[in-house]
């Protein structure tokens with residue numbers, strides 16, 4: 001039986017779209033919340049809105065541009081280049097605590113509409129240097145949030161331990177591989193679908209897809 005109400009933290013990318021499709025199979029009512037933090041590509045929000053409309057789920061944008069008062073980084077400032085992180089340095093796309101802030105706002109929104117579950121596509125497997133995407137952080141925040149609001153909200157992280165190939169498999173198992181592949185926007189250059197093919201995000205996505213499709217072919221499934 002489906003559980004009642006859930007909010008999906010939604011960006012229109014591969015991961016959160018897969019989470020949204022998964023949530024639609026698990027919950028009776030599904031809502032989305034998207035954060036406008038002055039993304040370099042406003043296309044991201046348009047893309048998220050179109051996917052939500054196509055899947056017939058309510059779409060809410062929260063204005064989070066205030067985080068730009070706190071940090072300058074490559075996703076919101078066009079004069080800073082996108083660089084990959086190293087073991088010593090976080091990637092240039094990092095806004096300290098961004099996910100922490102987003103999840104906290106999503107929780108307040110969920111509480112306000114009577115949704116118990118908050119779904120986020122954060123993932124520790126392809127750990128990209130974002131400490132607030134780790135499982136231990138999400139669990140700790142869940143406790144803090146419930147203490148803060150006297151609530152019994154539950155964060156769900158269906159992708160936490162999946163690699164990119166497994167996330168593609170999840171989309172395929174939901175009969176939505178082509179949907180996720182063509183509709184979503186993950187590329188730092190703002191190109192939907194398979195993207196520019198060159199930025200770190202496209203490379204990660206493409207490698208995962210290639211691995212998954214090879215595995216699928218090898219196993220003779222479908």
Ligand SMILES: [Zn+2]
Nearest residue numbers: 187196199202
């Ligand atoms: Zn790209």
